[in-house]
Amino acid sequence: MKPAPFVHHAPRTVDEAVGVLTDVSHDGKVLAGGQSLIPLLNMRLASPGHLVDINGVTGLDAVDVSDAWVRVGALVRHAGLERHDGARDALPLLGQALRNVAHPAIRNRGTTVGSIAHADPAGEMPAVLVLTGGVVEAVGAGGRREIAATDFFQGPLETTLAHDELVEAVRFGRFAPGTRTAFLESARRHGDYAIAGVAVAVGVVDGVVRSARASFVSVTSVPTVLDLSPVLAGSDAGAPVGASVADAVVELVRGHVDPEPDIHATADYRRMLSAELTRRALVSALGAQDVEGAA
């Protein structure tokens, strides 16, 4: 349970960090908060020869809120984003999701950008990034580029990031005014990896649902957005969700998710849980009125 030997690099600038990543080619890993990487190193599931520790890089710890985005730098800790009033007000879904990211002691060290670059299907923030139509800002030897969240995630722990690239920041998209959001997940112990989780965003105009979308945690290999608008658009946002609408949501979710079984739950259980969490998240987003006729 000790990491294999590695060479520790402590760059002070983004350019230096990219320089090291370029030099060490495929044998390097970026170390930010390390709350996912260090367990892998401790268990020797990964043993890179070089760690590029960016904790001393200046200029990566800012949260910037603009009309369209909440931009989060690579060294912003989950706890820092959770406490950022401007970000929480601009995009309440961030706070709703961050409360579910591991335990406080992990959130104090782990970074939001790191959990996105890590691309664990059980991670909350990749699902949030995708649902908000977010963007990954990468910098590499060839310069800077922006990657849409939907193009970024390729598979479990797999992204389109090149070996010489560092994620400088991510931008979470802000929802249109009137959008209501919720995040729900279920774990055996609060803070553990979710058995299933869901983020929902419901667009409401003049009391009528215009759009509804969801993304999932732990039940899809990459975070993808499920459009629930076909069954929810046009319904009265103030009225309880009808039983037939709820059944249609459940059908859509069951068809969308593709969970793997493991020691904690079977695939069937996770599928059932995903559908139920989505139903509850919609009820929560629409104002705590339960589904008509639901037990």
Added chain:
Amino acid sequence: MSDLSTTSAADPGGAQGEPTAEQLIDIRLRVNGVQRSARAPARRLLSDFLRHDLALTGTHVGCEHGVCGACTVLVDGQPMRSCLMFAVSAQAHEITTVEGIGNDPAAMSPVQQAFAECHGLQCGFCTPGFITTITAYLEENPDPTPEEARGAISGNLCRCTGYQNIVKAVGRAAEIRGERGEA
């Protein structure tokens, strides 16, 4: 790029299969208000650095992958897993271990006294992680409900107590802080 490396020309794997000595780094840490230093490899976890290199064995090491919480220390006052940090990365920070919270049975901290009064420990292995976690928690939330106390300790595992007395100890610690005028 070697100027960017905190080690010099170490090849951790041994270039042609020949073992090379692992590079050692002079690591300087401020722990419990005292400047300490020791030479250790880059891969030395903060938990092991505290225990092996600085002989501060109050911090306990359980799972070594961030699940059990036994190794929790305060980094600039915030609880973090010392098994999920490298000592070399901790150099810019102020570290507080359980020894820094209280190291004298005659002058226990509020949380330590509450654990003793409420029987919040049996074997004691997990206790340092609870003490550090709860000490930091009460700084931010001086008067938690039992439900909030449960949430506060959800990242720490105890296999002896069944947690009931630990939850009680959180509430009692809050009282003691109030009695001592620390709340």
